Amino acid sequence: MELNVTKISKRYGEKNVLQDVSLNFKSGNTYLILGKNGAGKSTFINILAGNIKSDEGVVVLLDGGEKRELQPNAIFQYQSFNSFRFLKVKEVLSFFAMTTSNAQEDPKLYELLSLDRIKNQLIENLSGGERKAVSLYLTFLLNKSVVVLDEPFAELDIEKKFLLERHLKEKIAAQNLLAIIISHEISGYQELFTDVVILDEGKVLETGETAYLLDKYKNSPFQGLEGVFYSLTGKYIEVS
Ligand SMILES: Nc1ncnc2c1ncn2[C@@H]1O[C@H](COP(=O)(O)OP(=O)(O)OP(=O)(O)O)[C@@H](O)[C@H]1O
DSSP, rough: OEEEEEEEEETTTTEEEEEEEEEEEEOOOEEEOOOOTTSHHHHHHHHHHHHHHHHEEEEEETTTTTEEEEEEEEEEEOOOSSTTTSSHHHHHHHHHTOOOOOOOOHHHHHHHTTHHHHHSSSSGGGOOOHHHHHHHHHHTTTTSEEEEEETTTTTTTTTTTHHHHHHHHHHHHHHEEEEEEEEEEETTTTTGGEEEEEEETEEEEEEEEHHHHHHHHHTTOOOHHHHHHHHHHHHOOOOO
């Protein structure tokens, strides 16, 4: 599948929150959208999700050249998960599995996210990181072709970061998913991102394969993606 975003703009009053954003996303790849607070990342995702309308521009999903609706083919994991407060984790997981025709259980992901430890707890009693783990599992359980994650790793207290990174990387490639991730949590996950989009003040400053950008901006005073970001914006982004 291919997701083409062409000249998306969004204003709130006098403020241009997104300006002429054009991007091309392809299945099998994982795109990191990197930007400071207020750069327009959530607005962009909300436009993809159909929660808000852009003022200008179009979003088109193509499958072998044929146009498809984006929403039925995509799953959006948001920053917080507060639904089903009075159900246990295992009940929420079974409910979603039952209501999805082609749900895809993933025992390895279940183990890496330590869901067995919290399966009998009510959602309302989970910590922020535990909620994140549940919502991350649900996102992949629903088995959609396009997966959009907003800060999936924030608060996630995970010992096996490296194994999670490797598993997600293999899963996205094996299932030929198109993954778009907003994250400040990059340390330990950098290998996951095949491509990076640098968004600043509503504009795309740069986009390309991670390896290409790291090489292009290798003389930056900062290392890695922080260096890429600094070279382009003159701003420091703290990626933990
Ligand atoms: N409904 C709204 N009305 C007015 N301004 C808004 C609205 N939603 C977002 N904004 C403004 O648009 C800008 C972009 O917000 P957005 O939430 O997309 O940023 P972000 O990059 O996701 O930030 P963060 O990393 O803090 O989540 C911000 O300046 C925000 O205050």
